[in-house]
Amino acid sequence: MSKNTSGLIITAPPSGALANKMRIALAILLVVAVALPTFVTSPTHLNLAILILMAAQIGVSWNIVGGYAGQVSLGHVAFYGIGAYTSAIMFSIWGISPWIAMLAGGLIAAATSLVIGWSCFRLKGHYFAMATIAVAEIIQIVFTNWDFAGAAVGLTIPMSDEGWSKMIFSGKEPYYYIALGLLLVTLLANVWIERSYLGYYFRAIKDEPDAARSLGVSLSKYKQIAFAVSSFFTAMGGSLYAQKELYIDPASVLGTGISIKMALVSILGGIGTLFGPIVGAGLLTAIEEGTRTLFGGTGRGTDLIIYAALIIAIAVYYPNGIVGYVRTYLARRKANKQHQEGSK
Numbered sequence: 001m002s003k004n005t006s007g008l009i010i011t012a013p014p015s016g017a018l019a020n021k022m023r024i025a026l027a028i029l030l031v032v033a034v035a036l037p038t039f040v041t042s043p044t045h046l047n048l049a050i051l052i053l054m055a056a057q058i059g060v061s062w063n064i065v066g067g068y069a070g071q072v073s074l075g076h077v078a079f080y081g082i083g084a085y086t087s088a089i090m091f092s093i094w095g096i097s098p099w100i101a102m103l104a105g106g107l108i109a110a111a112t113s114l115v116i117g118w119s120c121f122r123l124k125g126h127y128f129a130m131a132t133i134a135v136a137e138i139i140q141i142v143f144t145n146w147d148f149a150g151a152a153v154g155l156t157i158p159m160s161d162e163g164w165s166k167m168i169f170s171g172k173e174p175y176y177y178i179a180l181g182l183l184l185v186t187l188l189a190n191v192w193i194e195r196s197y198l199g200y201y202f203r204a205i206k207d208e209p210d211a212a213r214s215l216g217v218s219l220s221k222y223k224q225i226a227f228a229v230s231s232f233f234t235a236m237g238g239s240l241y242a243q244k245e246l247y248i249d250p251a252s253v254l255g256t257g258i259s260i261k262m263a264l265v266s267i268l269g270g271i272g273t274l275f276g277p278i279v280g281a282g283l284l285t286a287i288e289e290g291t292r293t294l295f296g297g298t299g300r301g302t303d304l305i306i307y308a309a310l311i312i313a314i315a316v317y318y319p320n321g322i323v324g325y326v327r328t329y330l331a332r333r334k335a336n337k338q339h340q341e342g343s344k
Contacts, residue, residue: 083235154249
């Protein structure tokens with residue numbers, strides 16, 4: 001916690017020695033991530049790595065609004081679906097580059113979030129979360145009945161000539177590096193937010209909304225900004241999914257389970273932390289794929305049961321997530337060590 005000159009108490013981002021350790025850890029992880037395809041040649045294992053990166057990216061995106069600003073959106077899949085459908089429509093129907101379509105999907109999602117936020121941010125707490133779920137369901141119904149977007153049948157992206165310009169590849173390695181690059185861009189956006197005045201205002205809205213309002217901070221304005229930025233990057237994750245799978249339908253990109261997964265990877269790893277969603281994505285994706293391998297097609301709905309069990313376990317035993325638990329443990333260990341040295 002930190003306190004500014006106006007008396008507003010907020011949660012401060014890591015600084016000093018801890019921040020340096022985080023930079024070192026990030027550098028090591030980056031080197032390992034870039035070199036991974038050199039050592040992991042199995043398409044199955046490389047695909048698992050891609051799934052982890054993609055889950056981490058949407059988790060980091062959700063963390064902007066849910067973690068930093070404290071606005072729990074459980075309908076964020078709406079923006080994921082908007083990104084996926086924008087990319088699929090622009091490329092398969094209009095022949096526009098998927099790179100441009102990815103950016104367009106993010107911008108459309110951000111614009112949509114402003115409309116949704118205008119009404120939903122009048123609600124607080126679980127009422128806001130429920131409202132976002134309702135909006136996501138409405139958008140799913142729209143795409144399910146929209147013939148131009150393939151309706152319930154969905155859209156297939158034609159397998160044309162391979163290449164980076166069309167973001168179509170027969171192998172897994174290019175998708176791995178695209179997913180890694182998108183995750184890094186999203187992480188850099190989070191780092192910038194943490195260190196800018198936006199991060200300060202977001203944390204103030206989360207920790208001390210009444211005090212922030214009394215000091216002249218426009219809660220609705222900065223909630224909208226957090227929502228829009230988060231929606232932009234979430235939509236880009238949806239665009240990547242569409243290009244990787246070459247097929248989408250309302251169930252695959254607008255299902256409620258995706259929204260829960262976005263929030264859960266952040267909560268599991270450590271909500272409001274930079275690395276939390278990455279840790280959560282690695283653990284959750286491993287559990288999902290293990291369950292899918294174990295139960296196969298008979299395990300439909302098992303993922304939702306796992307999500308529910310994890311939410312209960314986290315709430316009871318690790319309310320600050322894995323990263324939060326590790327931070328607390330290290331802080332206590334350091335305090336005990338200093339106490340022991342001081343008593344000698």
